[in-house]
Structures are given as structure tokens and as C-alpha cells.
Amino acid sequence: MARTKIDYGIDLGTTNSAISRMESGEATIKKTDTLKDTMPSSVFINKKKAIQVGDSAYNALKRDKLKAMKTWNDSDSNAYIEFKRTMGSDKTYSSSNLGKGLTSEELSAEVLKTLKSFIKDENVNSIVITVPAAFKNNQKEATREAAKLAGFNHIELLQEPVAASMAYGLDSNKKDGFWLVFDFGGGTFDAALLKVEEGIMKVIDTEGDNYLGGKNLDFAIVDEIILPYIQENFTIDTILANDSKKQILRNAMKFYAEETKIKLSFNDTHNILSDLGDIPGEDDEGEEFELDITVTQTDIERALSPVFQKAIDVSKSLLERNNLKGSSLDSLILVGGPTFSPVLRKMLEGQICKPDTSADPMTVVSKGAALYASTVNVSDEVREQTRDRTKIQLEIANESSTVETEEFVPIKILADKTEGKIPEKVFAEVTRGDKAWSSGKIEINTIGEVIEIQLNEGKTNIFDVVLYDDKGDILESEPTNFSVIQGSKIGSATLAYNVGIEIKSKSTGKIIFTTVKNLEKNQSIPAIGTRNGLKTQKQIRPGMDSDFIKIPVYEGEHNAEGTRAIYNEHVTDIIISGADLPSLLPENSDVDLTVNIDRSEQITVTAYFPYLDFTYDATVERTVSSIETSWLANEIRKAKGSIAELKQDGNSDDAKLQKIESELEQLEKSFENNKNDVDGKQEVLTNLRKSLKTIDELNETTEWPKLEEELKEEFYRLEKANDELGNEKTSEVVNQLRLQLDEVIKVKDVKLANILLEETRSLFVHLTLIYQLIGFIGRHNDNFESYNWTDRDRAKALLNKGQQIIGENPDVDELHPLVVSIIDLLPRNERPSGDDTVLVG
Incomplete structure (x- = not known):
């Protein structure tokens, strides 16, 4: 009989995956081909171009990574894992056996196909797939794409902590109070706070880190235990000095680290032992590598504690902003293989509360996904087919x-x-x-x-x-x-981020992130948000592709409102050009936005133009993120420079300065280790953004003295210009501004000061416009060859005409339209004003 509910749930994990089905009212894990509950999320392409997934692929991966040490070249590897961490990025995994590269989505699709193959008695067309709560939009869309490639017709996404709490809640006798889901997986970390009343569960807040998980633990063991042993017993200076060779060595040792991590979750000690010849390759002096390391709980605690502490700090911050303590929790639910670690459990008990270990951390997400799937009708399309x-x-x-x-x-x-x-x-x-x-x-x-x-x-x-x-x-x-x-x-899942747009602030003129109303973090989904009364900065001519409005959509963290847009996660740019509009849209026209987010967090944006009575609809498609290594290195350098400036300005919060300086040092070290790794660079960028926000907060404490000085200078400049060029009307405005200046300085209001600064500059430009126009023409004529004109001949002709007018008897009415025409011949990035394509709000 055809199913009316989805009934199938998949936990698509970074290192392990599982599939469950509802059978006789129970969420049942379906065994893998090796009769295990979970399967390694690993893919291998053999020499015959056959694709293997699971345990055999993981074993091949281990062989490949060790073999790479023999030639110090890993380009021939045909085995892959942890590609979940690069979902939605431009990363491709090269396969010499296939003769092409594979995307993270294509590799994930192979894992999904294999999980589906464990169901022998029916075809599976509909599925619920879990994703980390902290997954960004492009990562969720990439997961959907992988599921489509795997042949699923109806795909629902569910946040992993929600799935876990659903499975835990059904078996638990605790039906009231606050629960914290601590989901430390192979590649990601999520913390979700739930309020439970008479068995009804409501997610009230989430926090997470997409680049914190078991992978980080493994490399911590490599860097803190295994590599120091190798350095002590072998000569590897030239290997460590070469970024590529160093990463090959770390990747090969990661398997020994992973085994150590698992063994020490259940034993007091573990011996990392290799026989001569097990590890190919030689050190700088031609000696073959061997390992013989006895690792104790003390050793593992030293290596892993800093990584686990990051997750605990996230959880504590989550509780604090909800005015809760660890003692307020009725349940602390553990999810993910690393949560078996006695090091973590001891840290949690000491800093939050004693964890509830009644649920199996390895299968609770998959089972919860199946339970949720039993509540979701299959799509009409699938239903009609069956x-x-x-x-x-x-x-x-x-x-x-x-x-x-x-x-x-x-x-x-x-x-x-x-x-x-x-x-x-x-x-x-x-x-x-x-x-x-x-x-x-x-x-x-x-x-x-x-x-x-x-x-x-x-x-x-x-x-x-x-x-x-x-x-x-x-x-x-x-x-x-x-x-x-x-x-x-x-209850319904909630938004893990504030969903908003980039706008030009009306009050400060800065490009900032602003949340769309009703799409705030923790809003239940599905949700519909609105932002009305936005204004265009320029006219949009019909039929003109070169005239356009840009609506950059972003996901913002907690307290993202008003921050620089670049500190948040860019989702996509909605571009509406003159070719999309039926007639001329004047400058300063209203734009009303509606943003719809469905149950699976698919985003659609509707822009309404009241002047035209026209509506434009756009669905946010999958985008691919890319991070330039040189750009990231420069951003770290600029952040360090900002710290130096704060010190010079005498910022009073020395403790915060020292903390952020230490964080940047760690970031720089991590960047050096991962500069050729897409996943590693994304992790560095995520943490850098957090540091930059803190730097901005510290800057605010030193902003007023600078702003006061700038405001006084601009006002005195305006007074001088008014004395020379003003009239009775402008003098009246200047006197009003002087009164406002006195009041702003008295109350030290940064926001009002920025508004007053803008008004002061605007009046100065108005008074001195003729000089501004003359200066513009002179500069661009003198430096003509340094600009990338779109029409050089026309630009030269206009500048010559401007010079002629200046030499006679110039006035604003003649020069202003001429300068506007010259600006139109400059590429957008060389024009004197800021981005005029974004909306003003």
C-alpha cells in the first residue's frame, strides 16, 4: 500500500549517517549492509569507476591518506569524507579514477542513495533529512540539491536538535520544564533550548557553530599529542615548513587520532601503535615513521578540553541570554558520537548540569526524523503517482x-x-x-x-x-x-538566524544589516516577514538592464541588527532591473518587501512598487560561497590593525582587548594550518566575523570623542562657507544647526550626532556646489588616463566642454548635468558615491 505519510528519516551526518522508518508505530533504525546502525559518510571511487560508500570507502580513505605520505602528494586520492562541511561552497573533490571533480552535493547524494538502498521492500520517494540548526541557507539548499540528485521527489528538512528532542520526548517521563539539546556531531555543533509544558515542546532559542565538531577534536589530538611525539622522535622540519606536506601528514595521522578519541570514550588509556611499514614515507633523514604513544585520560583532557569548551561556552551564552542557569534545566540531552567522551560529560556536569544519558546519541536524530516524518503528508505529486x-x-x-x-x-x-x-x-x-x-x-x-x-x-x-x-x-x-x-x-521549528537585508541607513548613511519584521531569530516557521517604505536611490529606466535595484538578503546572528552587512552571512542578491519593470520608476520611490519562509526554510521574496502598482517575485536559489585566501589574510591583518588603533586610542576595556587579541592570534594560527582548505577557511571566517563584531563594540566606546571633533570641524567649515556664500535663509538654518550641535554635545548621542553630521555636510555641499563641480571636472581631466571610461571619446568631450564653461562664467545649472553625464561614463566601482543600487531605510 502507498504511504500517505513520509515515514522515513535520514540523519545525514558529517562522519556517520543513518536511516530510520516508522514500523508498527515505532521509529526503527534500518541496519546498514554491515548490520550496523550507522554508516560512515564516506565515498570511494575505485579504478573501475565503481562507487563505494560506507565502511569499505572509509577503509580506502585511510589507505589513500597514508599512501599520500609516500610521495607527499594527495592529488591521486579517490576517497572522501566530511564533505558535509563544504556543502554550499565552491569546493570540488578531484577524482583521478573518474577524471573529474565531484561537488559536496554529488558526494552527499551517493551517501543518500546508499542509505535508500537499505530499504528492500519498497521504493522510497519522500524523505525527511536533518540538518544542523546553525546551517546557513546555501547549505540547506545544497542539502536539498543532494536529495534531488539521489532521486527523492519530496524532500523535507528538519533541524537536528528538533529531531533529537522529538525522539527523546516520546520516551522520557519528563513532560515539563526546560531542555537543552547539546548536539556535538562529527562536523557541527548545535545547542537548542526548548520549553516543555505538558509534553508540548517549543524551541525557544538556538545557537551553534557549523565548523565545530569531531573533526576539530581529531585534529586537536593530532596537533597536541601525535605531532609533538613525531617531532620529538623524528626530524620533520622541512615537512612542517611546507603547507601541503604538513596537511598531508596531519590528514594521515587523523585516523589514529579518531581511533584514540573513540577508545578513550570507554577506556582509561589507549596505545597508539604502528608497526614498521604501516606508515609510508620518511622523515628528513630518511627514517621510516613509527608510532608508540600511550595516551591517558589526562592527555586527552588536555587536548580536547579547549574544543569542548567552545561548545560549552556557546551553550552557556544561550542560557544566559534567556535568563537561565544550568540548574534551571530539567534535561540536558546529548547528541552525537563525541558526547560519549567522559571529558565532555565531566565538563558539562561541572559547568552546566549532569547530562541525561538515556537516549542513544548516535541514533536519536535519525529516529526523531522518522517520528517527524510520520506526521508529514507526502506531497500531492507523490501521492497521485502512487x-x-x-x-x-x-x-x-x-x-x-x-x-x-x-x-x-x-x-x-x-x-x-x-x-x-x-x-x-x-x-x-x-x-x-x-x-x-x-x-x-x-x-x-x-x-x-x-x-x-x-x-x-x-x-x-x-x-x-x-x-x-x-x-x-x-x-x-x-x-x-x-x-x-x-x-x-x-512545536514548529524556529529560525536559527535573523533573516534580513542590506540597506543604506537613512540616519547614518552607512551600509548595514536590518532584520525583516517577523523574521527575527527564534521566530516559528513557516513565517512571513515585511519591510515597507524602503526608498530607491536613483531612477530605474524601463528596458534597461544597466539600471537596477539590488536587494541583498542576509542571515544575521544574535544582535546582528545595525551591524555591517559583511559581518553576516550573504544568502543572495535579488536583482530587479529596468528590463523587469513595466515603466519608469523615479528616484526616491517606495518599495515594500515581503519575505516568505516555508516549513523547510525555502525563501521567496516579493517586492511591490506602489508607484507602478507592480509586483516582482523571486525564489532564493542555491548559491555557492567562495573565499579568496589573499582576501581572508588581508581581513585578519586589518582586524589586527584595528586592535592596534584601539590601544592607541586608549580603550578602557583592557580585558576585552586582550581576549580579542588572543582570539585573533589563534585565528591566524588556524588560518596558517588551513589556508588551502575550503572548510578550514570558512571556519576561520566565521570566527573572524565574531571577533570583528566585538571590535566594533569596542570602537563604539572611543567613537564619541572622534565624532565630536569631526562634527565641530564640519560645522566650523560650514560657518565659514556661509559667511562667504550664504544668505539670510541659509544663515537661519546654520543657527538652528548650532543649537542642535550644542544639545548633541551635551548628551553625547552618537546616533543624533551622525544625523547632524549628515545635515551639516549636506548644507555645506549645497553652499559650495559650484566649487565641488569645478573640482570634480579638474580632477578627472588631470587624471583622465587612470579611469576605466566606458566611452573614452565622449568622456573627453564632456570634460573639455566643462573646462570651457569653467573658463568663462560657470554656474551650477550648466555644470551639474554635465558632471552627472560624466559620472555615468565611469564604472560603478569608480564612481564617487557609495552603492546606489541598495535601498534606503
Whole structure:
């Protein structure tokens, strides 16, 4: 029988993945081909171009990474893992056996295909796939793309902590209070805070790090335990001095580190031992590598504590901003293989509270995904493909989960979906799976009848539905059953980020991030947000591709409002050009935005132009992120420069300065280790943005003295210009500005000061416009060859005409349109004003 609910859930993990299915009301892990609950998220392409996934691929990966030490070249590797961390990026994984590169999405699709193959008794068309709560939009879209490549027709995404809490909540007897899901996976970390009332779960806040997980633990063991041993016993100076060779060595040693991490989750000591010849390659003096290291709990604690502390700090920050302490929690739920570590559990108990270890950290997400899948109808498209119209078609509108023991279930016949004959009288009997309760035969029709059902507490209740005619004969129908989860009810998932846009601030003139109303972090999804009254900076001519409005969409962290847009995660740019508009859109026109985010966090943007009574719709498609190594190095250098400036300015918060300086040193070290690694660079950028925000906060404490000085200078300049060029009307405005200046200095209001500064400069430009225009023409004429003119001949002709006017009797009315025409001949990045394509708000 075709399923009416999705019923299948996949935990697509960085290092391990699993698939679960609802069977007889239970979320059941489907065993892998090696009869395990989980499968390594590893892919290998052999010499015959056959694709292997899982344990065999992981073993091949280990061989490849070790073999790379023999030639110090890893370009021939055909085995891959941890590609989840590069989802949505421009990273490709080279395969010499295939003769081409593979994207993270293509590799993830192979993992999904293999998981699907473990289901032998039916084809799986619909799926729920879990993603980290902290995943950015491009990563979620990349996951959807991977699922499409794997052949799924209906794809729902679910945040991993939500899945975990759903599985935990069904089995737990704790039905009230606050829960914290601590999800430390192979490549990502999520913390989710839930409030539970009588079994109804509501996610109230989340925080996470997409580049913190088991991979970081493995490399911490490599860097703190294994490499120091090798340095002590071998000569590897030239290897460490070469970025490529150093990374090959670290990658090869990572497997020994991973084994150590797992063993020390259950044992007091572990011996890292290799035989001569196990590790190919030689040190600088031609000696073969061997390992013989006894690692204790003390050693592992020293290596792993700093990594675990990052996750604990995120969790503590999450609790603090919700006015909670560890003692306020009723449950601390552990998710992910690394949470087996006694080092972590001890740290959690000491800093937050004792963890609840009743759920299996390795399977709770997959099971939760299946439970959630049992509450989601398959899409109409999939349903129509699998519908058997020869049977009487039913619509059963039951609640999927509830905390009540009784529920009302409407059932009706779908005559338009049924091709066979439907008897005049049809009766339905609903029987609970344990046969201890039955509704009796109740007449139903195409209008519908409501049947009251009785539920067993604390479990998934299966109900069979059988149809009869008036003679008591059974009628073939579908669906023939439905299920209701009793004892817990998951609220909707929430936004992990503030969803907003980049605008030019009306008050300061700065390009900033602003959240779209109703799309704030922790808003329940699906959600619809609006931002009205935005203004265009220039006119948009119809049919002109070169005239356009840009709406940059961003995801912002906690406290992102008003920060520089570049400190947040860029999702996409919605471009609306003159070719999209029916007629001329004047400068300073209103634009009203509506942003819709559906249950799977797909984003659509609608822009309405009241002047034109025109609406433009756009769906946010998958974008690919790319980070230039040189650009990132420069951003780190600039951040260090900002710290030096803060010290010179005498910033009073020395403790914060020292902390941020230490963080930047660690970032620079991490960058040096990962400058050729897409995943590593993204991790550095994510952490750099956090540091830059702190630097901005520190800058604000020294901003006022500079702003006050600048404001006074601009005002005195304005007074001088007014004395020489002003009139009675401008003198009146200047006197009003002087009163405002005195008041602003008195209260030291940075926001009002920026507005006053803008007004002062604007009046100065108005008074001295003729000189501004003369200076513009002179500069561009003298430096003509240094500009990339779009039409050199026309630009030269206009500048010559300007010089002629200046030599006679210049006035603003003649020079201003001439300068505007000259500006139009400059590339956008060489024009004197800021970005005039973004909206003003």
C-alpha cells in the first residue's frame, strides 16, 4: 500500500549517517549492509569507476591518506569524507579514477542513495533529512540539491536538535520544564533550548557553530599529542615548513587520532601503535615513521578540553541570554558520537548540569526524523503517482501527535479520486492496533464524519481503518491505517538566524544589516516577514538592464541588527532591473518587501512598487560561497590593525582587548594550518566575523570623542562657507544647526550626532556646489588616463566642454548635468558615491 505519510528519516551526518522508518508505530533504525546502525559518510571511487560508500570507502580513505605520505602528494586520492562541511561552497573533490571533480552535493547524494538502498521492500520517494540548526541557507539548499540528485521527489528538512528532542520526548517521563539539546556531531555543533509544558515542546532559542565538531577534536589530538611525539622522535622540519606536506601528514595521522578519541570514550588509556611499514614515507633523514604513544585520560583532557569548551561556552551564552542557569534545566540531552567522551560529560556536569544519558546519541536524530516524518503528508505529486484509484479513496484528517488521550478524527470519501463504484451506504470501523478499542461501524460519506478515538498514553498508536457496505462485506480502500503519537507534541521549528537585508541607513548613511519584521531569530516557521517604505536611490529606466535595484538578503546572528552587512552571512542578491519593470520608476520611490519562509526554510521574496502598482517575485536559489585566501589574510591583518588603533586610542576595556587579541592570534594560527582548505577557511571566517563584531563594540566606546571633533570641524567649515556664500535663509538654518550641535554635545548621542553630521555636510555641499563641480571636472581631466571610461571619446568631450564653461562664467545649472553625464561614463566601482543600487531605510 502507498504511504500517505513520509515515514522515513535520514540523519545525514558529517562522519556517520543513518536511516530510520516508522514500523508498527515505532521509529526503527534500518541496519546498514554491515548490520550496523550507522554508516560512515564516506565515498570511494575505485579504478573501475565503481562507487563505494560506507565502511569499505572509509577503509580506502585511510589507505589513500597514508599512501599520500609516500610521495607527499594527495592529488591521486579517490576517497572522501566530511564533505558535509563544504556543502554550499565552491569546493570540488578531484577524482583521478573518474577524471573529474565531484561537488559536496554529488558526494552527499551517493551517501543518500546508499542509505535508500537499505530499504528492500519498497521504493522510497519522500524523505525527511536533518540538518544542523546553525546551517546557513546555501547549505540547506545544497542539502536539498543532494536529495534531488539521489532521486527523492519530496524532500523535507528538519533541524537536528528538533529531531533529537522529538525522539527523546516520546520516551522520557519528563513532560515539563526546560531542555537543552547539546548536539556535538562529527562536523557541527548545535545547542537548542526548548520549553516543555505538558509534553508540548517549543524551541525557544538556538545557537551553534557549523565548523565545530569531531573533526576539530581529531585534529586537536593530532596537533597536541601525535605531532609533538613525531617531532620529538623524528626530524620533520622541512615537512612542517611546507603547507601541503604538513596537511598531508596531519590528514594521515587523523585516523589514529579518531581511533584514540573513540577508545578513550570507554577506556582509561589507549596505545597508539604502528608497526614498521604501516606508515609510508620518511622523515628528513630518511627514517621510516613509527608510532608508540600511550595516551591517558589526562592527555586527552588536555587536548580536547579547549574544543569542548567552545561548545560549552556557546551553550552557556544561550542560557544566559534567556535568563537561565544550568540548574534551571530539567534535561540536558546529548547528541552525537563525541558526547560519549567522559571529558565532555565531566565538563558539562561541572559547568552546566549532569547530562541525561538515556537516549542513544548516535541514533536519536535519525529516529526523531522518522517520528517527524510520520506526521508529514507526502506531497500531492507523490501521492497521485502512487494512488490506487480502483480502491475507495479516503481523506483521514487526524492529528499526528498529541498530549491528549482522546482525539476527534474526520474521515471522508474522495469520490473524485476513486474510479470504482462506491456503494450508496459505506461504513467505517476504526480499531486500535492492540485491539483493545474500536469505534464500531460508523456511516461515512463524501461530506465527512468525525470519529472519536481513544489513545494509549506515551506511545505511537496505530489505528486500522476498514470499510464495509450495508451487507457487511469489506470494501477495498486506502489508506487503511493512520497513527497518532501520544505523550509529546513538537512545536514548529524556529529560525536559527535573523533573516534580513542590506540597506543604506537613512540616519547614518552607512551600509548595514536590518532584520525583516517577523523574521527575527527564534521566530516559528513557516513565517512571513515585511519591510515597507524602503526608498530607491536613483531612477530605474524601463528596458534597461544597466539600471537596477539590488536587494541583498542576509542571515544575521544574535544582535546582528545595525551591524555591517559583511559581518553576516550573504544568502543572495535579488536583482530587479529596468528590463523587469513595466515603466519608469523615479528616484526616491517606495518599495515594500515581503519575505516568505516555508516549513523547510525555502525563501521567496516579493517586492511591490506602489508607484507602478507592480509586483516582482523571486525564489532564493542555491548559491555557492567562495573565499579568496589573499582576501581572508588581508581581513585578519586589518582586524589586527584595528586592535592596534584601539590601544592607541586608549580603550578602557583592557580585558576585552586582550581576549580579542588572543582570539585573533589563534585565528591566524588556524588560518596558517588551513589556508588551502575550503572548510578550514570558512571556519576561520566565521570566527573572524565574531571577533570583528566585538571590535566594533569596542570602537563604539572611543567613537564619541572622534565624532565630536569631526562634527565641530564640519560645522566650523560650514560657518565659514556661509559667511562667504550664504544668505539670510541659509544663515537661519546654520543657527538652528548650532543649537542642535550644542544639545548633541551635551548628551553625547552618537546616533543624533551622525544625523547632524549628515545635515551639516549636506548644507555645506549645497553652499559650495559650484566649487565641488569645478573640482570634480579638474580632477578627472588631470587624471583622465587612470579611469576605466566606458566611452573614452565622449568622456573627453564632456570634460573639455566643462573646462570651457569653467573658463568663462560657470554656474551650477550648466555644470551639474554635465558632471552627472560624466559620472555615468565611469564604472560603478569608480564612481564617487557609495552603492546606489541598495535601498534606503
